Amino acid sequence: MKPLLGRITHALAPHSHDTNDKTDSALESSSRGMRVLAISFTVLMATAAIQAVIVVASGSVALLGDTLHNLADALTAVPLAIAFSVGRRPATRRFTYGYGRAEDLAGIVIVLLIAVSAALAGYEAVVRLLDPQEMRAVGWVAGAALIGFAGNEWVARYRIKVGREIGSAALVADGLHARTDGFTSLAVLLGAGGAALGFPLADPIVGLLITVAICFVLRDAAREIYHRLMDAVDPALVDEAERILSAVDGVRRVGSVRLRWIGHALHAEVEILVNHDMSVVAAHKVAVEAEHRLIHELPRLRAATVHTDPHGPAGADHHTTLATHRTH
The missing domain is CATH 1.20.1510.10 (Cation efflux protein transmembrane domain)
Known part of the structure; x- marks a missing residue:
């Protein structure tokens, strides 16, 4: 393989x-x-x-x-x-x-x-x-x-x-x-x-x-x-993933964290917020580090997908176009 x-x-x-x-x-x-x-x-x-x-x-x-x-x-x-x-x-x-x-x-x-x-x-x-x-x-x-x-x-x-x-x-x-x-x-x-x-x-x-x-x-x-x-996971795993992400340098806030078991391996889809004035290269570096930390520190996690969002400026909504498509 x-x-x-x-x-x-x-x-x-x-x-x-x-x-x-x-x-x-x-x-x-x-x-x-x-x-x-x-x-x-x-x-x-x-x-x-x-x-x-x-x-x-x-x-x-x-x-x-x-x-x-x-x-x-x-x-x-x-x-x-x-x-x-x-x-x-x-x-x-x-x-x-x-x-x-x-x-x-x-x-x-x-x-x-x-x-x-x-x-x-x-x-x-x-x-x-x-x-x-x-x-x-x-x-x-x-x-x-x-x-x-x-x-x-x-x-x-x-x-x-x-x-x-x-x-x-x-x-x-x-x-x-x-x-x-x-x-x-x-x-x-x-x-x-x-x-x-x-x-x-x-x-x-x-x-x-x-x-x-x-x-x-x-x-x-x-x-x-x-x-x-039903894709249920131990809530403690979600807490641990949020803790790991929060500790990554450059992450201002952790958004949604979704985990699921596929067989006996975990897969993650997470959102992190970084400074809105950060360059694409710098934001990319933060995302890769967050991904790397998750895969190595969260037990039995095989793959992680990280989405970065800009944090700020105050009052800005960077997802206006998607507002009607998002579920809560």
């Missing part, structure tokens, strides 16, 4: 400054994401396979729900891997911002997979509640529950840590999903304990509780993806 070179235009129009190290960082983020997905997929598929064998031997509906959840969690690695791969493609004349939004589409698929696993687990729990059956191999069920918890908690920590470091909402959502899988695995122990004490309904009841837990994860994951689709 060719490195993105800095592009400079005149001072009183937007211009963009992309640095090679930011491009390399973005590629490294995608590579880290792919490694996380490959490792977590292997761990979760192994966990689900072990649990599936014990489901057949025991007939535990709670363990079945947990196994389905683990399987769904493992399969979410597939759309995410595709998204990370697609997101590395360079921008084109049609997709001028690149393909980073593929991660958000993968997030939607993840939410749907979580919803399907909740529906299947809930259905099986209700069926078993209406037609109770004796659980077999209770000790093996308990062991499978502990295996499920250990595998999911490890994967959850790994995904959430890397997801936050590279700014991937989809990977964080996937990690939250895995974390809940771990706690629902522990819940299977309750079903096994109840069955051992002669209470067969404990197993389907725990299955229903697991379904409720999956629904809570579904809500959190859907909210995380919704925020990304």
Whole structure:
């Protein structure tokens, strides 16, 4: 992939400054994401396979729900891997911002997979509640529950840590999903304990509780993806961008600051005001410095577009022509 070179235009129009190290960082983020997905997929598929064998031997509906959840969690690695791969493609004349939004589409698929696993687990729990059956191999069920918890908690920590470091909402959502899988695995122990004490309904009841837990994860994951689709960012990032811009020599005032996530990289569009009697060359220098500072000091910011406006003289309106076209 060719490195993105800095592009400079005149001072009183937007211009963009992309640095090679930011491009390399973005590629490294995608590579880290792919490694996380490959490792977590292997761990979760192994966990689900072990649990599936014990489901057949025991007939535990709670363990079945947990196994389905683990399987769904493992399969979410597939759309995410595709998204990370697609997101590395360079921008084109049609997709001028690149393909980073593929991660958000993968997030939607993840939410749907979580919803399907909740529906299947809930259905099986209700069926078993209406037609109770004796659980077999209770000790093996308990062991499978502990295996499920250990595998999911490890994967959850790994995904959430890397997801936050590279700014991937989809990977964080996937990690939250895995974390809940771990706690629902522990819940299977309750079903096994109840069955051992002669209470067969404990197993389907725990299955229903697991379904409720999956629904809570579904809500959190859907909210995380919704925020990304709506271009929501942490207000603290906007505050930090304003602080960085205000500290640039020559910036009299900071105008609008807009940030958006494209995949796991931030893009910024900002306005700064400089002295109205400043030369074009000097104003251009201030804009480039503002751009440079933003890209290097704002976490995970890959590109910034800076627009300069003249500050003063008093009473002057430099946007009269655009007044009817601006939204507030």
